Every structure is written in structure tokens, then in C-alpha cells.
Amino acid sequence: xxxxxxDTRPAPxxxxxxxxxxxxxxxxxxxxxxxxxxxxxxHTCPVIxxxxxxxxxxxPQFGIWAGMSVRQLAEARKRERETx
Numbered sequence: 001x002x003x004x005x006x007d008t009r010p011a012p013x014x015x016x017x018x019x020x021x022x023x024x025x026x027x028x029x030x031x032x033x034x035x036x037x038x039x040x041x042x043h044t045c046p047v048i049x050x051x052x053x054x055x056x057x058x059x060p061q062f063g064i065w066a067g068m069s070v071r072q073l074a075e076a077r078k079r080e081r082e083t084x
Contacts, residue, residue, distance in 0.1 A: 011054055018045035028063045035064050042067030056080075 014020060018041050019027060027038045042048055042064065052066035055073050065073060 011050065013047040013050040016047050017051060018042065018047075027065075035069060038064035039067045052076075 019038075022041055026041065029035050029038070042051070045051065045067075048066050052068075052073075055065035055068070056077060059077075060070055060073070062070060068076065
């Protein structure tokens with residue numbers, strides 16, 4: 001029997017990400033807490049495009065990815081499907 005393996009290695013671009021030197025807690029605020037700090041960091045990131053592509057692939061359930069909430073990422077996926 002084969003079991004699925006989750007690749008937990010960092011993406012090649014991750015070392016260049018603005019979030020690499022920031023506490024992960026910033027990108028996973030508790031419900032009702034502001035995500036503004038995380039989004040501000042993302043918007044300065046040189047690899048935001050790679051982060052967005054990765055987020056669209058993995059479809060995260062929590063956190064801020066490429067300056068977007070998971071809801072915003074889902075809306076972006078929907079827009080992409082509608083225009084494809």
C-alpha cells in the first residue's frame with residue numbers, strides 16, 4: 001500500500017520571501033484580529049507572485065498568503081476559472 005507524502009520542504013523561493021524573517025504568528029492571526037501587518041509585509045515581498053502561485057496550488061485553509069486571506073485567494077481562483 002502506498003501512502004501519500006506531504007512535501008514539507010520549503011519552496012525554492014521561500015528564502016527570499018519577506019516573511020522568512022518574521023514570526024509565522026503574524027500570518028496566522030486569531031479570528032477577529034487584524035491581518036494588516038501580514039498584508040503589509042507581503043506587499044513588500046520580492047517573491048509575492050511565487051507565493052500567490054503556491055497558495056493557489058495548495059489552497060490553504062488558514063492564514064495570509066501573498067497578501068491575501070484564504071477567502072480572497074478563493075475569490076481569485078474563482079475569477080481565474082471564469083475568465084479561462
